[in-house]
Amino acid sequence: MKRRVAITGVGLIDPLNESINNFFARTIRGESSIRYFASKGDPVPVSIPAVYCADFKGDDLLGKHRTISMDRFSQMGLVAAFDAWTNAGFNVHDRSHKPNAGVSWGTALGGTRIYEQGLREMWINGRERLPPLSVVMGMNNACSSHIAIQLGLGNSSLTYSVACSSASAAIGEAYKRIRNGEANIMVTGGSDTPLIYGVIRAWDGMRVLSPGNEENSPSACRPFDKSRSGLVLGEGAAALVLEDWDHAILRGARILAELAGYGANCDHVNLVKPDSSGQAAAISLALEDAGIPPKDVGYVNAHGTATIEGDPSEIEALRSVFGRQAKELAVSSTKSTHGHLMGASGAVEAVITVLCLKNSIVPPTANLKDIDTSCEGVRHIRIGDSNKSDLKAAISNSFAFGGSNAVLVFKST
Template sequence: MKRRVVITAMGLVSPIGHNPEDFFTALREGRHGVRPHTELKLSHSVGWVDADLNKDLPGNQSMMLDRVSKMALFAARQALSQQPLSAEDLTQTGVYLGTGIGGIKALCDAVAGHHNIGPKIVQLVIPAAMPNAPTAHIAQLMSCTQEAQTYATACTAGSVAIGEAYRRIRDGYVDTALAGGTEAMIQPELLRAWEQLHVLCVDQETNPEGGCRPFSLKRSGFALGEGAAMIMMETLEHALARGATPLAEVIGYGVSNDGTHPLRPNPHGQALAISRALQDAKIKPKQVEYINAHATGTMTGDRIETEAIKKVFGDHAKKLAVSSIKGNMGHLIGACGALEAISTIKSLQTKILPPTLHFAPGDELCDLDYVPNKARQLDKLDIAVSNSFGMGGNNAVLVFKAYKE
């Protein structure tokens, strides 16, 4: 018999809040954190984090770690402080973390130092830059002797990490797991690289109507963002035995690959991931009430996701509420799925759906209920889906349920 998997703690740092409560309040109130960077000269406004990431780090660690690890630790410490596990349980807790690119600032600094145009190259650039560095530092914080795994699946990485942790717990490999995603790629060099793909929107701070606006007729792309989110997951039996209160339940996970083109999403591949997640959850499409969409605000991507939803849900698609929070925080690449998971969990707890910001109708191929511009209070919300679709054709979908004994 498969074991029930519940969430008992959450932590995050984001452009719109430095903990889950502030984050969801900003979503509910329709605030965004995409603005010009105050320290870096960038060509676009970005969703950047202004938290003090060094406050709980020893001096030597604050000098050694890349920003991507600092944010992961910030989120992990939050989650670990809520309904905390015993020291013994922590050592047996698996760590599962997704990131798109790892410690890119360390690499950019090393290249600049090599050309004598930036900081001197430090000896520890490789351990700071390696993609599994955030995972390793969290495992060290916990004295973890269980598995500590890193997933680099582009924009699905955070969701994949949560989904793989869910499977490990459900199938009996571990009783507890800390899972999520982190990303810190706001660098001038990376912005220029993203520009070459023609996926970045125009300045959202000075021209909100032309900024990141998923599903809208005149959408032009996304704003790059940064952040991290971690959630503690455990078997229901383990949680209740230690007196922890479940926040929500993970009931399904589905993955697929488009198998077509690394940069052109495919509705068939996305629909496969959604269908597999529903099958894993043992629910029918009509039981889903809300989808937290991947929707980045690109012309093609939002249409493809809408088509995939229609493929899976049929006539029920018109009854679903679908919203995207990327207009609030930007696109956090490997971390977005983890923050969107927390948003979905908070929706299940509060029965409040965050709106799709800056929405204006008109695209005939995006014709679902996108919860436009204003949060929605529901009387009932039991089952919700969180979609993540990434470059390389990777697709990952999570299904969450309001906790009931």
């Protein structure tokens, strides 16, 4: 018998250094966290619209004794995990959950920052050897390992790296472990810090980054709009605590929402070009897993990156799955306010979707003014639209390079 999975805690790194409630309130208002980001000390400086957590200080939040062995992506992930753990009503010093609690984490890039710093030290400063902790700081599973060690979670420490679907895949696989009776509690989510010179230049080389300047950066990300010009990179982390439903009830936990379904597949068509049929199949798999009909879904937190090909493909997938109902289906992309956080995006969007269900309200797609005809056929939520909704269920989409699709279905309680 499949076990129900409750969401009992959430946490995230807010780029403007506010509480999660204030972050959600800004998201509902469509207020952008995107600012103009300029690299420093680079041979050829880069300046782009981006989401940079300038006020995040790992040393202050975690202590130098921890951060000395942690890359920035691990620091952000651990802080988000601590916040979600305490939000779920657990004590970070309580180790009694060790055998039945685990970690499932997503990251697209891992500790790329520490490797770039190492290359700079060797090639620019002539250093012959790198710090001995470089490997353990840079490895992709570093964040999940730190979370497991610091919270004493011995059930599992798993890391998923499937580009932009990393966090959603990690959440979905954590859900499966609880549903199948392999764990009672899972800390899950994702973190990424792509705002480093090499990564920015690589994405710029693909010609998919939205241009901008100091003045217009907040509106640089325009999913589904005729004038959309590309994605906006961002850094960040988010975490959720998933728990066996009966376990949560027994301890008197507050249940925010239910994670009811997960669908994942591969387009197996093209390395970078999205495939709407593969995306539609992933959505259908998630709904089938949740055991709910499409008509019960009231909101879709879209992958919506504001790329020319990606946005129409996702809308076509939604039209395929939801049919006539698609015209009444509320859809928005919150990347318009928090940017594309790579492997962490699915976790941030999952947290937002959970809060939407809890508060019976959906966020708009900021900067969406003139809907592209190729993106028509759904009820796009824009700033100023009526967004109060008695939601029964909502889905969050993550579609990645490599054709990796991951869809999560959430239900209100």
